[in-house]
Amino acid sequence: MRSLNPYVLDEENQKVYLILEEASPEDTCEIEKEWQSYWGTGYLEDPRLLRYTAKTTENELVGLAAYEISKQYVAVYMPYIETARHSNPTIARNPSGKRYHGIARMFLAFAVKLSAEAGLQGDVVFEAKTPELAAYYKNELGALALPSWDGPERFLISDDVARELLYEFI
Numbered sequence: 653m654r655s656l657n658p659y660v661l662d663e664e665n666q667k668v669y670l671i672l673e674e675a676s677p678e679d680t681c682e683i684e685k686e687w688q689s690y691w692g693t694g695y696l697e698d699p700r701l702l703r704y705t706a707k708t709t710e711n712e713l714v715g716l717a718a719y720e721i722s723k724q725y726v727a728v729y730m731p732y733i734e735t736a737r738h739s740n741p742t743i744a745r746n747p748s749g750k751r752y753h754g755i756a757r758m759f760l761a762f763a764v765k766l767s768a769e770a771g772l773q774g775d776v777v778f779e780a781k782t783p784e785l786a787a788y789y790k791n792e793l794g795a796l797a798l799p800s801w802d803g804p805e806r807f808l809i810s811d812d813v814a815r816e817l818l819y820e821f822i
Contacts (some may be wrong), residue, residue, distance in 0.1 A: 660752040675703035728749040728767040730778035774814035
């Protein structure tokens with residue numbers, strides 16, 4: 653499979669290319685400072701999870717995501733996506749003033765790639781932390797809502813939606 657060319661958009665809608673790499677202990681320390689969630693919890697330290705950072709070429713940490721490649725569930729499961737404070741509308745309380753846009757979109761494209769490479773046909777399952785994110789995933793990405801049974805809204809990216817998302821970044 654061709655390599656991913658990850659990017660986000662800045663405040664002027666210009667592409668800012670990113671480097672995706674496995675999260676290091678130093679990244680976890682930085683996250684403790686001003687991020688919405690603490691990534692040192694037992695759940696996010698689960699050895700089944702792959703944890704990745706997205707950084708600009710200037711080494712600015714833009715976001716983190718956790719992935720579980722699960723042949724049992726026939727998909728890549730994304731238990732977590734988080735953006736840095738400067739681009740997180742929940743923390744910043746000013747969605748129009750975000751430094752970068754499209755962070756979740758880029759991490760989901762990477763999940764599609766992981767899924768395809770694992771023989772899982774590009775299928776990705778994930779949950780929305782907020783109603784605003786749920787609306788974004790449905791309306792902007794075309795994610796399919798799955799039953800959630802009193803938990804956060806759960807979604808599936810697959811088929812044409814997965815393919816289009818992946819092709820956007822290769």
